[in-house]
Amino acid sequence: MKKLISLLLVKIIFLGVLFADEGMWIPILLEKYNIADMQKKGFRLTAEDIYSINEASMKDAIVIFGGGCTGELISPEGLLITNHHCGYGQIQKHSSIENDYLTNGFWAMSRDEELSNPGLKVVFLVSMKDVTEEVLKDLNSEMTESDRNQTIQKNIDAIKKESIKDTHYEARVESFYNGNQYFLFINEVFTDVRLVGAPPSAIGKFGGDTDNWMWPRHTGDFSLFRIYSDKDGKPANYSKENIPLKSKKYFPISTKGVEKGDFTMVFGYPGTTQQYLPSFAVEQILYETDPARVMIRDKKLNVMNEAMNSDPLIRIQYSAKAAGVANGWKKWIGEMRGLKRLDAVNRKKEFEKEFTKWLDTDVELQKNYGKLLPEYQEIYTGILPYNKANIYINEAGLGADAVVFALRLRSLETAGTISDDLLEDLKNETLARAKVHFKDYNEATDRRIFAEMMKFYFEDMEPEYYPSYFNQFEKITKNSNDRYKTFADYVYDNSNLVNEEKFDKFMQKFSSKSVKTLKNDPVYSIMTDMVSAYQTKVYPALNGYYSRLDSLDRIYMKAQMQFQDEKVFYPDANFTLRITYGQVDGYNPADGIEYLYYTTLEGIMEKDNPEIYDYDVPVKLKELYETKDYGSYADKDGKIRVAFIGTNHTSGGNSGSPVVNANGELVGVNFDRNWEGTMSDIMYDPDMCRNISIDIRYALFIIDKFAGAGHLLKEMEIR
Numbered sequence: 001m002k003k004l005i006s007l008l009l010v011k012i013i014f015l016g017v018l019f020a021d022e023g024m025w026i027p028i029l030l031e032k033y034n035i036a037d038m039q040k041k042g043f044r045l046t047a048e049d050i051y052s053i054n055e056a057s058m059k060d061a062i063v064i065f066g067g068g069c070t071g072e073l074i075s076p077e078g079l080l081i082t083n084h085h086c087g088y089g090q091i092q093k094h095s096s097i098e099n100d101y102l103t104n105g106f107w108a109m110s111r112d113e114e115l116s117n118p119g120l121k122v123v124f125l126v127s128m129k130d131v132t133e134e135v136l137k138d139l140n141s142e143m144t145e146s147d148r149n150q151t152i153q154k155n156i157d158a159i160k161k162e163s164i165k166d167t168h169y170e171a172r173v174e175s176f177y178n179g180n181q182y183f184l185f186i187n188e189v190f191t192d193v194r195l196v197g198a199p200p201s202a203i204g205k206f207g208g209d210t211d212n213w214m215w216p217r218h219t220g221d222f223s224l225f226r227i228y229s230d231k232d233g234k235p236a237n238y239s240k241e242n243i244p245l246k247s248k249k250y251f252p253i254s255t256k257g258v259e260k261g262d263f264t265m266v267f268g269y270p271g272t273t274q275q276y277l278p279s280f281a282v283e284q285i286l287y288e289t290d291p292a293r294v295m296i297r298d299k300k301l302n303v304m305n306e307a308m309n310s311d312p313l314i315r316i317q318y319s320a321k322a323a324g325v326a327n328g329w330k331k332w333i334g335e336m337r338g339l340k341r342l343d344a345v346n347r348k349k350e351f352e353k354e355f356t357k358w359l360d361t362d363v364e365l366q367k368n369y370g371k372l373l374p375e376y377q378e379i380y381t382g383i384l385p386y387n388k389a390n391i392y393i394n395e396a397g398l399g400a401d402a403v404v405f406a407l408r409l410r411s412l413e414t415a416g417t418i419s420d421d422l423l424e425d426l427k428n429e430t431l432a433r434a435k436v437h438f439k440d441y442n443e444a445t446d447r448r449i450f451a452e453m454m455k456f457y458f459e460d461m462e463p464e465y466y467p468s469y470f471n472q473f474e475k476i477t478k479n480s481n482d483r484y485k486t487f488a489d490y491v492y493d494n495s496n497l498v499n500e501e502k503f504d505k506f507m508q509k510f511s512s513k514s515v516k517t518l519k520n521d522p523v524y525s526i527m528t529d530m531v532s533a534y535q536t537k538v539y540p541a542l543n544g545y546y547s548r549l550d551s552l553d554r555i556y557m558k559a560q561m562q563f564q565d566e567k568v569f570y571p572d573a574n575f576t577l578r579i580t581y582g583q584v585d586g587y588n589p590a591d592g593i594e595y596l597y598y599t600t601l602e603g604i605m606e607k608d609n610p611e612i613y614d615y616d617v618p619v620k621l622k623e624l625y626e627t628k629d630y631g632s633y634a635d636k637d638g639k640i641r642v643a644f645i646g647t648n649h650t651s652g653g654n655s656g657s658p659v660v661n662a663n664g665e666l667v668g669v670n671f672d673r674n675w676e677g678t679m680s681d682i683m684y685d686p687d688m689c690r691n692i693s694i695d696i697r698y699a700l701f702i703i704d705k706f707a708g709a710g711h712l713l714k715e716m717e718i719r
């Protein structure tokens, strides 16, 4: 009886772990699990309005934008809004010293000024369905994990092939609940996506990496693109003949704004979360993985920032790279703090204690799940050195651009085995790639990064992972008082791959005989050795552990669901379309501090500092502020609201996602989370976790008043 009571208690306590607003839900299961709750919290539409098989619904207005963001349609003519940081790569690629769209912004004043972006894709979800049964058929309990995987893969391939037969669609099958459930996604992919508008970085990236991941925030993080189709509305590669996509569905825009407590919903593509990990895994993230990555990136960023501050050209070249490096770096710092504050490892341990007690109540449970936790412990202990090597090779070993560039030259090794014509093609291809690479490359900066990275590699890694070139370290650096710098100088001075002139010259004359020179090139040789250390010493071991983890994770997920059988579990994010809903709300980040749920233009003026790149407010914006030329975009109190926060449970990939009010109108565009809440990928805390959105009225204000691109507003439905 006592056992029963304590178990019941545990169930209740941990049931409570799924807090209000936590969760990323599956659009076709809303009717079953969420819509009643959503409506109770204020939502006025139906599940069918969000996802419908028969009618155009909200999901038809949402795309995967590029590799890892979300975007949404806001006009009948294929106009799309996403974040500035999501369009950043494109804006940057179109930028040069003469046409510096990063600094000055870009606005197409007519359709023919819109800029095409080769390689950029957007993906619409046509439909999705549960295919668990078909994926898991022909499996039996005797199978090894690898036989099991092979059968699953075979089934998935068949499902995909069948599902898109005779269509121009693409298919994706994804695992949910760690392999306990599978869904099929039918997608339509458009490849002619043009840049329409982007504010200057001083607006779109206001606060830069200083304010990144932080609240209060004043970033106008949006950009505009347009999807084009062929004359029949079908996807087509860029062509002058293409026409703006006729949107099946687009979001109407509300200029009413949001108030504390208002219902909001975010609909987009969160990338990865890990909510159901065992304590051992969380411990490793917190004390090994995050610290190592942060330490290495710290150094890399120091060099990049110094170089960017010293030269405007380097700023253009390195801003996108540095932003990428800084983003993970800062997130992991926040994640470590959050996990510590939540005492996440011990909470997981407590949970595991109760879980183990539950197993002890039943022989069958004990038989099925009794070995889970001990095996997890063994794996996480065993994987530790490989995890470290993996991080060091990826972050430090491949940390300098020249090394990554070298990695992509490996096809040149085939020179002796292919025809002259093919070799000529290969050379031309390589030169074209090099041109792109060197556009955003500064040799002196890269040398310094290389020196710092090799220092980490040399000092922290086991010698078994050293490239053979390190043998010469002593000799090369004998009389130096800055040995890694000397080593880097030696390597770069003797490499053909580290600047455009040397490389072009090397390529012009490249023949089968040059393969040897390539292989002896110091940068190339270091790259080769590290890659081979990875392939022979790290990957096989990691892969073995990962595949054991896959199977444990699947079983542990099932066990947790059985243990807490009254709780509705949401599956971890896997870059499929999800709904999260919550309400507009501030929070208390620390004792004695209370954060409001919105920011205004006044805050931008407070932060203004022409000396600091991240806070250099554009003159035009100051004028608009002085004259209060706000049009109809101000709030009731006459102020321009810039950003707001809410309790929606989002993750990386939700950038650019529509933030929708109770009527299904667009009120914001999601672009970040607060620093105190970045551990929500592993453990959500309703008191601390907030998503950050740009107030859509700020975007409209910038488009209309700042950029003078009011013609774009005419195609939107503004309510």
Ligand code: ARG
Residues within 6 Å of the ligand: 085, 205, 208, 209, 212, 213, 323, 324, 326, 327, 652, 655, 671, 672, 673
């Ligand atoms: N933290 C946001 C996200 O994860 C924004 C990143 C881009 N901005 C930046 N300053 N690096 O993607």
Ligand code: GLU
Residues within 6 Å of the ligand: 068, 069, 650, 651, 652, 653, 654, 655, 656, 671, 672, 673
């Ligand atoms: N900025 C993130 C992104 O690019 C969204 C913020 C988050 O991780 O929640 O997806």
